[in-house]
């Protein structure tokens with residue numbers, strides 16, 4: 001591990017064009033469960049798998065059940081950025097990191113101080129009416145009771161990309177652009193199983209592709225450096 005982290009440290013030291021692409025594993029050390037780890041949401045008891053509840057058709061069909069899951073599983077009070085989020089924010093401030101591209105919806109990169117964060121799947125810290133699109137503070141949605149309603153009668157929904165919904169074109173375009181031009185691409189805390197987000201990796205053209213993930217991913221063979229360790233521990237050493 002030490003040798004690999006030393007290689008990563010060297011890559012980071014030498015570059016001012018680093019891009020980070022991450023997923024749920026970046027936030028597990030903050031106490032937010034991911035989907036696919038042993039204690040992730042797939043392995044917890046719930047009536048339906050998370051991909052079903054977090055889908056557009058399920059939200060339309062049973063918003064009450066959606067909100068039960070949302071408030072119990074997605075909204076976790078008192079979470080704080082961990083060492084990975086904090087180090088990424090520092091690297092941006094040092095002029096080394098160009099962008100954080102995240103599949104996470106928890107807002108922890110911004111809480112850590114990162115400014116250029118591309119949220120591929122949106123954020124549970126924003127809400128809007130699914131009928132008239134009026135924006136709402138997320139507080140009532142995340143902590144209230146029942147199904148939150150807009151003054152127009154429409155259902156208030158989180159500003160996240162549910163399964164079956166397309167990603168925002170502009171966010172994807174910007175993410176592709178950063179990845180295409182990156183010198184060092186660090187991918188961390190993602191199983192690289194959820195498409196189209198995972199496909200972004202194919203736009204990278206450089207020779208410094210680093211994967212930091214606890215478990216193996218389908219892209220391990222493509223990477224120039226693979227570190228199977230906790231991302232917070234790795235980032236506290238670079």
Ligand code: CNA
Nearest residue numbers: 023024025034035036104105106189190191214215230231
């Ligand atoms: P995933 O499929 O659950 O994969 C997470 C990966 O992270 C797994 O391969 C784990 O081995 C790895 N991992 C877990 N903890 C660590 C750690 N401390 N250090 C390094 N690696 C770790 O999650 P993906 O992000 O790949 O899947 C995409 C989904 C999950 C996205 O749509 C997210 O919106 C969604 N999600 C987000 C959050 C969040 O916002 N925090 C939480 C749960 C799920």
